[in-house]
Amino acid sequence: MAPRKTPVVSRNPQLIRGVGKYSRSKMYHKRGLWAIKAKNGGVFPKHDPKPKAASTAEKVSKFYPADDIKVPLPNKRKAKPTKLRASITPGTVLIILAGRFKGKRVVFLKQLTSGLLLVTGPFKVNGVPLRRVNQAYVIGTSTKVDISGVNVDKFDDKYFAKAAEKKNKKGEGEFFEADKEEKNELPQDKKDDQKTVDAALIKSIEAVPDLKSYLAARFSLKAGMKPHELVF
Amino acid sequence: MVKGREGERVRLYVRGTILGYKRSKANQYPNTSLIQIEGVNTKEEVAWYAGKRLAYIYKAKVKKDGSHYRCIWGKVSRPHGNSGVIRAKFTSNLPPKSMGDRVRVFMYPSNI
Numbered sequence: 001m002a003p004r005k006t007p008v009v010s011r012n013p014q015l016i017r018g019v020g021k022y023s024r025s026k027m028y029h030k031r032g033l034w035a036i037k038a039k040n041g042g043v044f045p046k047h048d049p050k051p052k053a054a055s056t057a058e059k060v061s062k063f064y065p066a067d068d069i070k071v072p073l074p075n076k077r078k079a080k081p082t083k084l085r086a087s088i089t090p091g092t093v094l095i096i097l098a099g100r101f102k103g104k105r106v107v108f109l110k111q112l113t114s115g116l117l118l119v120t121g122p123f124k125v126n127g128v129p130l131r132r133v134n135q136a137y138v139i140g141t142s143t144k145v146d147i148s149g150v151n152v153d154k155f156d157d158k159y160f161a162k163a164a165e166k167k168n169k170k171g172e173g174e175f176f177e178a179d180k181e182e183k184n185e186l187p188q189d190k191k192d193d194q195k196t197v198d199a200a201l202i203k204s205i206e207a208v209p210d211l212k213s214y215l216a217a218r219f220s221l222k223a224g225m226k227p228h229e230l231v232f
Numbered sequence: 233m234v235k236g237r238e239g240e241r242v243r244l245y246v247r248g249t250i251l252g253y254k255r256s257k258a259n260q261y262p263n264t265s266l267i268q269i270e271g272v273n274t275k276e277e278v279a280w281y282a283g284k285r286l287a288y289i290y291k292a293k294v295k296k297d298g299s300h301y302r303c304i305w306g307k308v309s310r311p312h313g314n315s316g317v318i319r320a321k322f323t324s325n326l327p328p329k330s331m332g333d334r335v336r337v338f339m340y341p342s343n344i
Contacts, residue, residue, distance in 0.1 A: 087344060097340045103242035136341035220242035226271040227246060227339055228280035 082115035087140035091147035095139040103218035122198035141232045149200035245336035262325045278311035
């Protein structure tokens with residue numbers, strides 16, 4: 001059936017569910033069926049059914065399951081990316097709470113489609129490279145860095161995917177040599193990406209007094225510091 | 233453990249003391265432990281810590297995974313009473329010898 005352009009609206013308002021306001025004869029008049037009949041010479045117009053396209057004979061399969069298998073309902077849900085906290089905007093300085101770089105103060109660049117946050121040290125300042133970090137393991141501070149000079153469009157989750165391992169299923173003699181080769185040197189283009197991103201960032205960092213040494217220092221709780229009272 | 237930068241120890245956890253198990257006068261329920269967090273004295277202050285992860289770290293004679301240190305992870309679940317004590321649940325119940333010992337209250341999963 002061709003899709004209707006106007007939605008079907010009933011001309012018979014319901015008094016209660018199942019009881020319409022107008023009777024059959026009144027509805028006949030309201031719908032104008034008398035006018036349609038008059039246009040068609042006293043008889044209600046009849047359309048012949050459209051000829052069905054000749055269906056190809058379906059091959060009956062030999063196998064069918066003994067019991068009726070329930071087909072699972074189709075799952076049309078799409079995962080939304082994690083909601084970014086209001087305190088975290090591009091250019092915010094974040095404190096990393098766990099992992100190799102715990103305590104480091106780091107600049108937030110953008111949120112990736114997987115929900116993880118893209119972050120950089122900058123590398124020269126505190127040794128943190130371009131990295132992904134989960135929002136739950138991060139404190140957003142109120143310090144902001146000007147990030148307008150940095151282009152982060154090329155970074156996404158695929159950039160950080162592990163390089164596909166080469167399958168070395170050869171003899172055992174070659175096994176040991178292969179292990180030594182996979183020392184995992186960072187490819188040069190990733191190092192260059194780091195440099196380009198950091199170059200623009202370091203300029204805006206050096207514009208603010210003390211910000212560079214702030215980023216280089218690590219955060220730590222000291223005696224008497226209560227995190228529930230701290231304002232970050 | 234990766235030794236990224238030796239010498240700089242940062243403390244990113246709050247110290248806590250294990251007080252014992254949730255209990256009434258004559259019965260105790262070891263699946264929930266009571267923890268006193270340093271510096272937290274009212275149940276309103278505990279709200280910040282709800283859901284934060286806890287680690288009870290202890291030493292053992294036998295090396296496991298290359299280390300003499302072992303850990304039981306847990307979470308802060310709710311306040312206990314009015315004076316800042318919290319109830320916590322761990323992946324496995326804390327051993328009774330842990331009463332009076334240190335527990336680490338981390339600042340993650342963070343909400344600030």
